Amino acid sequence: MHAIVIDEPGGPEALVWREVPDPRPGPGEVLIDVVASAVNRADLLQRQGFYPPPSGAPPYPGLECSGVVAEVGADVEGFRPGDRVCALLAGGGYAQRVAVPWQQVMRVPEGVDPVEAAGLPEVACTVWSNVFMTARLRRGETLLVHGGASGIGTFAVQLAKAFGSHVVVTAGSAERIARCLELGADEGVNYREEDFSEKVRADVILDIIGGKYLARNVRALKTGGRLVVIGMQGGTKGELDLGMLLVKRASVHGTTLRSRPVDEKGVIVRGVVGDVWPLFDAGALRPVVHARVPMSEAAEAHRIVESGEHVGKVLLLT
Known part of the structure; x- marks a missing residue:
């Protein structure tokens, strides 16, 4: 098969489309013929040498994909060759084939284009696990989403x-x-023109910025508020006012998804399939796709994401 290989960390030009050995499904794994993958910020960090894949994961970038089941290993439950699926990956999505634990595989939601489904696993599992499982967002509460136009x-x-x-x-x-x-x-706040912490009071904040926003995020929380930090685009360190945190009886959570054990990812995936996927059929959710780029031209897709001007996901098509 072909995959995107990174010989040396660097800019988008470091992404090379090359022939590599085909993967084989081990016990408990599903082999997927990849139709499409999608670009995530973590892929950019991996390309730059800052975010290596977890032990045992494929070396190629790509945290999600969609495709067709080609083969199943021993002890796989619920999948067979020919099934149209999408999957949450620890790596390897930028390739024509990938082997993934069956617990991280999902059937494509009803009514969703199989190609566009490639951009769903990472965002769906990230939002479901952080906003609903960790922060327990409830009906009628206010959610503040930083980077609202991102995937x-x-x-x-x-x-x-x-x-x-x-x-x-x-x-x-x-x-x-x-x-x-x-x-x-x-509501929307233009962060280039306004300070969100002076305008917004939220029960839950989903933050991709990190250190730069920490103090303002705590200021923007309501009493009993929950801040979930999932990214560090604004640095790893910030000042935390513990007095304000205590007075507000608020909490700060930091989480990652990629490095979690398979069983933990499986719990998240089951929640997504049971509680999120039906909303596509009901018309309440839809994929938001900014661009489709051939996987062999992944460098161009990375340039689009690095520009920060995209809305939604940038897909890579095999």
Whole structure:
């Protein structure tokens, strides 16, 4: 098969489409003929040498894919060759084939284009596990989503609205805020022009920025609020006002998804299939795709994501 190989960390040009050995499914694994993958910020970090794959994961980038089951290993439950699926991966999505634990594989939701399904596993599992499992967002509460026009942001907006929450986003332009409002967001804050902590009071904050926003995030929390940090685009360190945290009886959570054990990912995946996938059939959710790029031209896809001007997901087609 062919896959995207990174010989030396660097810029987008470090991504090389090359013939590599075919994977084989081990016990408990499903082998998928990949139709498409999608670009995530973690892929950019891996390309730059800052985010190596976990032990045992394929060396190629790619945290999600869609395709068709080609083969199943021993002790696989619920899947057989020919099934149309999408999967949450620890790596290896930028390839024509990938082997993945069956617990991380999902059938493509009803009514969703099999190619567009490639951009769903990472965002769906990230939003479900963080906003609903960890932060316990409830109907009627306010969710603040930083980077509302990103892949995670556009999915969080839709899912929170489907569960009856008030949604506020931050974004860097009026055009990107407008796109978020079209998806169901109730309010938008242009972070280039306004301080969100002076305008917003939220029960739950989903944050991809990290250190740079820590103090303001705590300030923006309501009493009993929950901050979930899932990214560090604004650095790894920030000042935490413990006095304010105590007075608000608030909490700060830091989480990752890629390095979790298979069983933990399986719990998240089952929640997504049971509680999120039916919303596609009901018309409450839809994939948001900015661009489709041939996988052999992954460098161009990375340039699009690095520009920060995309809305939703950038897909890679085999």
